[in-house]
Amino acid sequence: MKVIEVRDLRKRYKKKEALRGVSFEAERGDLGVLLGPDGAGKSTLLKVLAGVLEFDEGEVRVLGANFRDYREVERVRGRIAFMPEGLGHNLYHTLSVEENLDFFAEIHALPKEVARERKELLLKVTGLLEFREREAGKLSGGMMQKLGIACSLIHLPDLIILDEPTTGVDPISRREIWKLLLMVSQKEKKTVIISTSYTDEAERGTFFSLLHEGKVLKSMNPEELGDKSAGDIFVEMVGERKEEVSIPFGIRGEAPDPAxxxxxxxxxxxxxxxxxxxxxxxxxxxxxxxxxxxxxxxxxxxxxxxxxxxxxxxxxxxxxxxxxxxxxxxxxxxxxxxxxxxxxxxxxxxxxxxxxxxxxxxxxxxxxxxxxxxxxxxxxxxxxxxxxxxxxxxxxxxxxxxxxxxxxxxxxxxxxxxxxxxxxxxxxxxxxxxxxxxxxxxxxxxxxxxxxxxxxxxxxxxxxxxxxxTPAVLKRELELVEGRAYEVKPRDLYSSLEALERKGLTVVPYGRRLKFFTKGETEEVLREIDYEWLREAEVSMEDVFVGRLERYEASQG
Missing domain, CATH: 3.40.50.300 (P-loop containing nucleotide triphosphate hydrolases)
Known part of the structure; x- marks a missing residue:
């Protein structure tokens, strides 16, 4: 089922054309990623999809509603959640974590029992249970973003739109946010669309679209990348700067060693x-x-x-x-x-x-x-x-x-x-x-x-x-602690994630794939999982960062 259908969308701000003939679509259960730098048109596109910004030309249909008709927008608005760019911009900073969730449940007229169950689930999956009484304004950036997303999800929307939800948060919080989005898209079968400027995050969705200067350069499934990255594809589409770097003027003086x-x-x-x-x-x-x-x-x-x-x-x-x-x-x-x-x-x-x-x-x-x-x-x-x-x-x-x-x-x-x-x-x-x-x-x-x-x-x-x-030494040290890295494509993504985590393994979702580390035999680790394929994976610096940080935090109590 097509949840989003966009054809030849155009939007201008005075003389600037922010969107220039954008075509875009997403289905139920998709976790779509809009990748592009600041000024590419990501926020403008998301605001149009959320029904909070009018457009000049083109066709936009969301949840079956024609967004040319304001009455149609109003008909589906309650089924859409939109979180704007910026840390905690949809939150009330003087209210506690729990009070924010209660407030959003109330304005969406959620029945009390449904609201209570939904709140407890979101507090648990976001890791905010022990912080439920803390004021939102006193949370870290990562916690604030997770609370903002939880407030957007409290009323069980069919379409969740998040503008740069991971900007300014550390890799551990980024991973937790992506696991939450995976649960929403794969377990609850909701459609999630997010924007990001982090190239590695494009590979965590079920598809990604590259935006540049108001145009969609390409949309693709991360599994089609092969040995390339989303950043490589972006560079190919835009055109790499081929000239040799050469600084003609000299350096004034020399630093000692060590500098x-x-x-x-x-x-x-x-x-x-x-x-x-x-x-x-x-x-x-x-x-x-x-x-x-x-x-x-x-x-x-x-x-x-x-x-x-x-x-x-x-x-x-x-x-x-x-x-x-x-x-x-x-x-x-x-x-x-x-x-x-x-x-x-x-x-x-x-x-x-x-x-x-x-x-x-x-x-x-x-x-x-x-x-x-x-x-x-x-x-x-x-x-x-x-x-x-x-x-x-x-x-x-x-x-x-x-x-x-x-x-x-x-x-x-x-x-x-x-x-x-x-x-x-x-x-x-x-x-x-x-x-x-x-x-x-x-x-x-x-x-x-x-x-x-x-x-x-x-x-x-x-x-x-x-x-x-060095990065190479840090990666080898991680493998000594956690084992080799593998990537698997399971048939049931979220239940497989939960099964691997129950075994005490580090698991990272990437679109419809899971990356995990193990010192054991893969046949034994994957015995309970029905999967299409399994292959060895590269250790990334994000793996190093998260692994080191989690072990350090655990040692500090």
């Missing part, structure tokens, strides 16, 4: 300990990936290293310096929300940043022109920053951070919200800086696939270092 030394550093904010005795060294020319859940201390550590915070205990050496005033001359820093001046042009921003680091006259003009050419920003040189697309802003932020040729570069979520083509180019540039120019790079990221590009990875939790090694 960064962190010695038993702690940081307190009142009674809260954001960092707790962190020690690590980063070698000259190394790319170190900084991973960790929300609140782990990644951004706090970077701000100490760049001189924005002073450590409460311990000491740091950056480029051999311990004075923040001298450190700032030797580093480049791109923060999560890089401080570009929106009322200045691209070139004016670069002139300002370059002169702030003591580069003047002809040298600065030459560096700006070379940088604009290298990052394909020439056509934007006289455009105000406020009028730039996100990907261009990120490129400009990155160029601003290394325009003065620092030997050490700090990047805090540099690829957040950009498409796979831009992300791939960013990492070519980062690797060129480290391998060809000897620049030391410390990069914090939530994209687990980006950890694969790092020379070493440092995993933080609760302000402590809980893992520090």
């Amino acid at each position: 960064i030394v962190v010695d038993r550093v702690s940081k307190f904010f009142g009674s809260f300990r954001a960092l707790d005795g962190v020690s690590l060294e980063v070698r000259r020319g190394e790319v170190l990936g900084l991973l960790g859940p929300n609140g782990a201390g990644k951004t706090t550590l970077i701000k100490i290293l760049v001189g924005l915070y002073e450590p409460s205990e311990g000491k740091v050496l950056v480029a051999g310096e311990d004075d923040p005033r001298r450190i700032k001359r030797r580093i480049g820093y791109m923060s999560q929300k890089f401080s570009l001046y929106s009322d200045l042009t691209v070139r004016e921003n670069l002139l300002l940043w370059g002169s702030a680091y003591g580069i003047l006259g002809g040298e600065l003009s030459e560096r700006i022109e070379e940088g604009l050419r290298m990052l394909r920003l020439e056509e934007f040189r006289n455009i105000l920053v406020k009028d730039l697309p996100l990907g261009i802003k990120q490129r400009l932020g990155l160029l601003s951070s290394f325009l003065h040729g620092p030997p050490i570069l700090f990047l805090d979520e540099p690829t957040s919200g950009v498409d796979p083509v831009e992300r791939k180019f960013f990492w070519k540039l980062i690797k060129h800086l480290s391998e060809e120019k000897g620049v030391t790079v410390l990069v914090a990221t939530h994209h687990m696939e980006e950890a694969e590009f790092c020379d070493r990875v440092c995993l933080l939790s609760r302000g402590r270092v809980i893992a520090l090694d």
